[in-house]
Amino acid sequence: DQQVKQNSPSLSVQEGRISILNCDYTNSMFDYFLWYKKYPAEGPTFLISISSIKDKNEDGRFTVFLNKSAKHLSLHIVPSQPGDSAVYFCAASPIQGAQKLVFGQGTRLTINP
């Protein structure tokens, strides 16, 4: 059973516009959430995280929103740039640490010039 779901395998956005990547989770024990970014032939790299005590965390062009009641989080990228083209993984953990991270399937984001 997939506890963390990214229902959109791919997303295409025009350069300069907003990219919104979505993630749903089923385990109410999750209280720490992360986004990882992966380029081809490379391993995933950490992008941004949020604790369940917050509903928003911002880092430059990247903002993560958390809706605990809906068990939903989203990653907003504004403005989108060609270098943002990558696969984005959502991950969740019942504790604030790496040992119990559960990842989603990933969403391939393509930014068109």
Next chain:
Amino acid sequence: DAGVIQSPRHEVTEMGQEVTLRCKPISGHNSLFWYRQTMMRGLELLIYFNNNVPIDDSGMPEDRFSAKMPNASFSTLKIQPSEPRDSAVYFCASSVGQGLNEKLFFGSGTQLSVL
């Protein structure tokens, strides 16, 4: 820092053969993780070690899979015998400490193809 180093980058083998994947974590990191990436399930945790000791291997799919960490700078993931359904990208990752702001650092992965 060279980051997490995995070898080989690509492995093509025939069904029934033994496959060994290797990982060198970042120096000073005390936790090491093996993940498998597939299209259907994304990144799945297979096993992780703290201070060279296996902590949770509940993600290891079958007894055909085994992992060792003989010292703080080396780990292996072995599949014996391999099957076509094992074809995937296998990632090794390491981290330091626990708790606030702990992050995983991934290697570049091993692309395994079992024919």
